[in-house]
Amino acid sequence: MSVPIACLGAGRMGRGIAIVFAYAGHPVSLIDFKPREAEAFDALAKDARTEITDTLQMMSRFGMFDADLVSSIAARVSIVVEAEAGAALATAAVVFEGFPEVPELKREALARAEALMGPEAILASTTSTILVDDLSGALARPAQFLNAHWLNPAFLVPLVELSPGASTDPAVTARLSALLEGIGKVPVTCAASPGYMIPRIQQVAMNEAARMVEEGVASAEDLEKAIRYGFSFRFSVLGLLEFIDWGGGDILYYASEYLSKALENDRYAAPDVIRANMEQGRIGLKTRQGFLNYEGMDVAAYREDRLRALAGRLAAEGLMIPPVA
Template structure:
């Protein structure tokens, strides 16, 4: 089976991570260096890229995700091309991921040049974490085949990829990139072109709040991180945030948020209007069969048991699963 060729514009950490993810899944990948490097500069860059790719594959083997003897064949699927080779490398790629520094002018210039070299049917995706797709699209030759694809580092390990199509992106292009990512074992989600996408927006709030609690003397940094690992992270590795609202009930969030906003004197804790609207409509969550998600017709007991089983599995992951104490009188 011949799989479509992938190209990455930029041979830095993001490009290397994407290259590992696609090469692992059987694709040929070309990492295109975007700097004209005199003398031995490109050879040094290529050696660095290959060393990082080999290290990532060694890690995957050490983690039991692949046989160690497969690493060389997977690494051989990745080519590192100099800046001057872009006119030969890009026309044969079905998908091109751009991963250069977060500077609008730099990205626009690069995307304009790259899109002019690509095949008309190819997909071009920026991996930007901050710049909206529509701020870049008018620099692209075929904006209908352009969108943002935000990977999370390390790209070869984290399953999620946030896809953000623009006003001119053809929905068929979003669907095709979604299928490609699912085909290599990723979990793509679609989000509107809004600052912060999904994960960075939630993450920024959580990280700032953690820093604020250290500043206020609420807890030590070590205990905050412990609370996140064994409480917040433990819980949300199994349940999504909106799903968890439904588990407890939107009304619980409403009253808890009001208490925090009043007692801490800060409106940032107030619930958004959608919580009150859902309450008025009877969309409380599991108790009413509907909340953010729809539970009508679902075996709720079986669903809850499945989620609880996943929590139990995490206890083993954290080394916290212990057998009961038997044979002793209280």
């Protein structure tokens, strides 16, 4: 069943979210939530419609759907001028705020939107950096508010990080999670913590890659090859914690000890949870307990399934060469 969706802000994030929901059959109001002259709004609306249509056409070229459906999917998105925002917000089941990462701007937009929304509607920020409770103080109904961090490009990346605040009603988180699952997304819930999950991991990896170029460890070109054909290759199939369990938490611990001493930097040291897991015998597949639980699992079949997926990635990269007879 389709429900009306609203996106505050007609920029890149709002457009991406609008495409996702329109693709799944939901009507979407893409709201330009700031006053503009008519000419400026017309230009913005034209640009938004063009980008949405162009993106849908590109998706059809990827084989995601028949190109004949582009116009009908795009028609589900309405570009709404600020003066008419009230009507769109009053009927929306979920409102996603996509303003710039400036707390004051977000608080003002969220408070204005909440005043125009229905009492049961869900209000979600899409911030990648600001904590939920640093924004919820501006709201009269914080129980209906949480963060939903989408990863760009939103129309392709499945993950959405949900982060409820101290006052968020758990039923609201469950409702939004169910809605996202219904449109093919993979929602995960995390505590309100700076950087949430993926941005926090990304920051470490990206900065470390830049640091290695800076230190002359490798050229940018060779480092990119190493990431694409090694790091990203494995982790396109295996999760980070899953990979710890594959190799063994004890291996990670001792490797981390060596690296932190060799590079004279504690940022490479293993966290306390790795040592605690070792002491409890939770080192991974070898003991059938690690970060994940492998009790009762056919480990050989599980390994083969993951390796089959890696073989598929090898083929996708054009690197699966035939054997020499």
